[in-house]
Amino acid sequence: MSHAPTMFPARVTSRADIEAEISRRLGAERARLEGEAGLRTRPVEHFKRPAELPFTADQRDRVTILIGGLTWKHDALIRAAMQSAGYRVEVMPIPDVPAFQIGKEYGNNGQCNPTYFMVGHLIQFLQNLERQGMSRKDIIDRYVFFTAGSCGPCRFGMYEAEYRLAVQNAGFDGFRILLFQQTDGVKSATGEPGLKFTVDFGMGAFAGLNFGDVLNDVTYQIRPFEAQAGETDRVVDECMAYLGSRMREREMYDLRKSTSFIGSRMAKKPKLEGIFNTLGKVHDHLYGRQTDETLRHLRDRLATIEVDRLRVKPIVKVTGEFWAQTTEGDGNFHMFSFLEREGAQVIVEPIGTWALYMLWLAKATHASKKGLNGQGWKHELQHRLKQGYFALGRRFYAHQYRRVVRALGDIAHPLISLEELATLASPYYNVFARGGEGHMEVAKNIYYTTHKKCHMVLSLKPFGCMPSSQSDGVQSAVMSHFKDMIFLPIETSGEGEVNAHSRVQMALGEAKIKAKAEFQQALESTGKRLDDVRAFVADHPVLRNPFYKVPHRHGITGTAATFVLHVSDLMDGKARWAATPKKTAPVTDKAILKQAS
């Protein structure tokens, strides 16, 4: 092997120069020899996760925020709330099976079903944009997707990474996936965050969730009994368009514009202005004229739907994993519409329950650690204060929810007490085993059965949902202990809709028999013929008003059974006529109405 020719340095000045020269030449010689021996390879670069690009305030005007994943009503209302705060927002359509397939293509293997749907859903949307002619660079620059974040325990907390991997695999490298953290608010890597929590935005989103929950519940209570097929959907669509535009165009409270004596004074005091402006905004969102007027209009419009409550229908409470019990498409085999087609009345789960669960969990976890960080009155006081904050938060949420329920006809179900659910679940499922779906599914099954609020509980659990699947393991014992319970878990896997529907039909058959028997028994107990009851209802239009509040009967579940007993009492003069919300003066804002229509 030959060496490179030795070259004397042009000028050697010191021993250090010599050492440097030796080192240089040895290095060069080593490189040559290693190259010849095939040992010279690129230096190893270790894997690093992709950098996250931020969404900053200066991009707000040109960047569209993508949201989705709840019911179409919730999504539309959240969008309206964000638009009212000045954001460009777009709602992605309800995920379907093609989205699921795309999710499987681009994500890791072995994900849970909602991950595939949601990840594929986003990519499908981006691909559609590209198909419409937008360049990838433009899509990446002009859109950002916001998703909820979490820190365990199931893989929901890892969704963020899954979205990133999938968009990268699909060729949208650098597309921004940002977290709407459940605990930390909106995160952004640098600068002022693009999405910022303001009071108006926060209260708007809060109202959007509540309005969405209650409207959803009301719709599912009215539609199975509508006298004219399709009327409910038509009216609800109108209502949603109206509500959306009212939220979007909402005039925000501003202390400085206040004409009241106190308001104008406070506006001049810089130290107090912020506080009072905030309080004013909160008050205006919750109790202001605009909110009241909007809800009243919705109620009046819904009240025009005529219902026939003498239709005997089994009531099915739908529970399960958060997304599977919420989505209204392929993600749960269109279960809600299927159940209604099959003759059931559905009780849907409000998102509010989840909000209360988060508050309850924080409170209960805090309570379980009482005294661990120190003893004495100071710790005791701190402990009680914090417990008080949690309790206050829970009460506030539940109270506001009740207000919306009352404003929208007072027929929607109130939020369930999470404390009661925890008590019911405890013998079967440790309430501190996190995940939410776990103990709540067990508890709701017991709650709705023992309170006779439904004939059947249907739990929608996506393939791969860990807490939900485990709760199913416990439900087998629950079912054994509550003999009259009809409970059906359905695994939603994205495929096999016919099979799933068949299983539901199987359990629903049972529930129908139960509902029919109950109705028959109720009718017989009145001693009246059904035709006579029908005739009486026909003569009294108020009984066909969807907001006519039929008094609850202890131990009776079905709507028709409860109704027939009440009508019988009315016929016999044993009961008072229940109140129906009075119709109010129509909203005068013609521009809004026009826009809504």
Next chain:
Amino acid sequence: MANTQYLVGLDVGSTTVKAVAIDATTDEMVWSDYQRHETKQPEKTLEFLQRLEADLQIGPDNCRMFITGSGGNTLAPRIGAKFVQEVTAVSLAVEKLHPEVNSVIELGGQDAKIIVFKEDSDTGRKKKIPSMNDKCAGGTGAVIDKINAKLKIPVEELGRQRYDGIKLHKVAGKCGVFAETDINGLQKEGTPPDELMASLFDAIVLQNLTVLTRGNTLRPHVLLLGGPNTFIDGMREAWQANIPKVWKERGIEVPQGETPQTLIKTPKNAQYFAALGAVEFGKAEDDTVGRYLGMTDLEHYITVGRLEEKAASGGRGLSASVDELATFKEQYKPKRFVAPPLPAGASVQGFIGVDGGSTSTKAVLLSPDGDVLRKVYQLSKGNPIQDAIDMFTSLRSQVEEAGSTLEVLGVGTTGYAKDILRDVLQADAALVETVAHTESAIKFYNDPHVIVDVGGQDIKLIVLTDGRVKDFRLNTQCSAGNGYFLQSTADSLGIPLTEYADRAFAADAMPIFGYGCAVFMQSDIVNFQRQGWAPEEILAGLAAVLPKNIFLYVASIPNLAKLGTRFILQGGTQHNLAAVKSQVDFIRSNFRGASVQPEIIVHEHCGESGAIGAAVEALRLWKNGHRTTFIGLNAVEKISYRTTRNEATRCYFCKNNCLRTFIDIKMNTVAALDGSAAIVDKPADETPKAVAAAPLKFVSKVPKADDEQRLIISTCEKGSVEDVEAMRTIKAGLDSKKKSHPNFVDIAAREVWRTRSPESVADPLPKPRAWDRAGRARLDAMTRRGALRIGMPRVLNMYTYAPFFSGYFESLGVLGGNLVYSDFTTNELYREGAGRGAIDPCFPAKIGIAHVHNLLVAKHAKKKLDYIFFPMVDTLHTELTHLQGSNACPTVTVTPETAKAAFTKEGDIFTEQGLVYLNPILNFDDLPLLKRQMFQTWAGALGLSEDENARATETGLRELAAYEADIRRRAREVLDELERENRIGIVLLARPYHHDPGLNHEILDEFQKLGYPVFTQSTLPLDDDLLERFFGDEVRDGVIPGPKAITDVWKNCYSANTNLKVWAAKLTARHPNLVALEMSSFKCGHDAPIYSVIESIIEKSGTPYFSFKDIDENKPTGSIKIRVETMHYFLKRYTEDKQRKKDAAAAIDVELAAYEQRLRAELLQAEEFAEVSARGRETFKGRMLPLIPVPAQSACESIAAD
């Protein structure tokens, strides 16, 4: 029902139509029939209606109709019938006709249903708990149909087929295709059809009892419904034999005077139950519901509507246009193999490769230049040795027909029979299939990335990086469509296989098959025929679904661009151009690379590619100087052998009691002919694990002649001999190898359960005697602790925390021997206890119930336990830093709750057994909370004070830390040794509970036997110097906040074991002597999101990465064997390469040292010279300095001498 004269119930099932007509007045059955519809549901239903109209004059004015069954929903609106869900219908009929029944088992053509009735004592109503099979055909009548198609038992005889008194064999009931595989094997051994069918009944019953009951007990009376239960005596007997075993185990009392035959029965009119139930349902409906509309609409549907339905549901044919097809055919027209001429009268030297596949055998003859001279293919005749003999004969005759003689320079074997063939033929190499296919692809095509090998039974997808197998997928868990399936369908449709492609291309449209289960695809074919799809359209549809089965079902890799750009299609099925086109189209349409198009090549010898790979290996060895050990062509033709596989060959050297195959070869004939030694010793690392020569003198249960050499095919080394002494020698060898290559998976799995014997931290006893109440209570408590026996399941996070619990309990006075763990997970343990499970989570969680069962029935029954302690570990301790959290997986956390539910749903078995079940939630990342949780759990039972509980908790954690430190110290020693010796160690990237041998299927033992030490993510050393060496720079550069942080690679770091896996992957990627083996369980929710992260971490560094994902309860022995052999092959190459590089680097170092010496001398001389010059210039300032030449060599020498 004023004008309703008849209530008609129709049951349109997957194979039959059943109908009953009930007189509405008398409630009597006045008409009934049951007929197979031979895939023509609407036609048969119409025929029934015509007869009903003719016989009873039914019409819209006098008849209401209720329809059920899988075909009912579609037909209902066409005839005015009301659809009734099948289980509802059956339940109503059962309630009416057999009110005493508590359980119903209905086996249908494509479904299996179980209905459990539970009476509500308050209401008197019976609640029904139904369960049905899902998307899998396992345990249904379809499996019987499929197997009987093979066994060809006539229908009448099948009906009389018995179960009682028939010898049973092990047959998989979970899947019809696996059952077929088992039955194929048994059939080849000559097992009679009646034994096979009875074994299948047994498998179906066990499958349904363990899976479909969802943990419920089938209480008497049990009603058996559905075709197989009704018409096959043996099916009925199988239930009657197996259900009472469950009753006995679960303490269900059998009413006096009753027998299994009276309690488990098929009722009269069993076939009509669903139809009768539909009528029962109708009785409760309004009189307007189910009004019969007549046949007009149904007739219209049969003639017109169905075709429209077909058109709407189907897809376009395999090609978009005639031109597109022509272009495809032009591009993929198979290159006809033209055998090169051989020199007449001369000797032809060559290398033979033999591929002993499952359905066919292939062989090639390669020239010393690597050219294919001759090749031969034949369908397997059932014995690989005979097939191989035929191959050699054929190759030889092909050469001799050309007037040449054949000289074999080397022989390589591959395929499932490679080891047998190697030993019989004394071949030079036995190459695992994956490697053979890879070698073949590499030989013909530059840098292939993906090899798609579709053979008769197997689908293999081999993914390559730099010519090395990175990963491969094999359809071991499910058959999911393969070459054989295409072939058998073409056969059944009467189309020759050679015409498959042309016929399929001729179809303009085709039905869309759902990919996946082959049994269901079979039933799809039936449905499509019913809809009127023509045979060629069905063939096109099947070809189109093949790539979905390959890429989506078997491989689960939908985004093909991830794999690479060059795809090579191999395997016999690629001769079928229709299958090729669908694969080409699928790959192209699913290729998501931004701008690159995939290159898809069909191997020009696709059917023989495996054989070519084997021959290439023989050629390589020859070029390396190896000379063949092949017994010779004459000897091959004279091989005489016999195989035995029966009870006499069963191995009893361990509890598995595997059945082995003995092959006795007449060796003297072979030796005499060629004069070569019959069996020669192989180099140590080439000795096959499963095949070895048995000592001749041993007296076997299977008689053997003296001139016969016996080969024993067994599943492990110990079974490769018959003599216990020989086995001991083998075992001693294995033990010695184990010792020198420690397997920390195995070490951790054994040592974690050892008692820790810590010092007592219990409160002191009163001295000298207890006079007061408190003192006496203390004494009592301590006495109680000394006698207390606590059972703990050997599962899940107990694999991490057993030392903690040992430290905790023992330090409080509980005797180490009284801490009782359930047995290690075995298939038997799982089977015995799993029947109570109601859900199907990951296998590690599923075995929780079985372990509690084991504690109850094995441990507690033997010696009373006071408690079963199965804590719910919610958060884990961790050594890592900068994490979001340290949570356990929720499935794992809650498993103790599901286990509790399983044993308390039908009575509280714990209470009945006199013990207490404790499953508190525990948080190991929060010491104060942990202390409280332990105190709340054990204060009463152990009579604890808060202080001693706190001390015991701390002791437990200390013991845990000591255990972990000790095992890490030993791992460090081995790691250092690896570095010193430049060897390779494998890091198992898996959760600590994968140490469970029942979970990891002892795969790591196989690597240990091959000479690789095995580390695990939880036993990797954490010494500071090691961390500094591998992470120090990154910490200083601010890439990571600390050496034990993973923020640079994984953001959502809240799952403890996931975090640890990521960190261990980082260390493995940086350590020069470690390679990664990732293992995770099917349905692992916390592993799935980091699959790509782990892969990226390892592969980016150039470190070999292999994986066993989706590990489940079934031990995929074939797949494990192939994987281990493949990995070993490439690791050997990797090690050789490392050693070569190390040697080269050492040589370079030596050379550089010499160079440095010379260089230094030269430069110093130059410096000296410069100094002298400078001094001279100084001295003779302004004057002329004379130049004095200095010889360089002498200066060097003088410097060196100094």
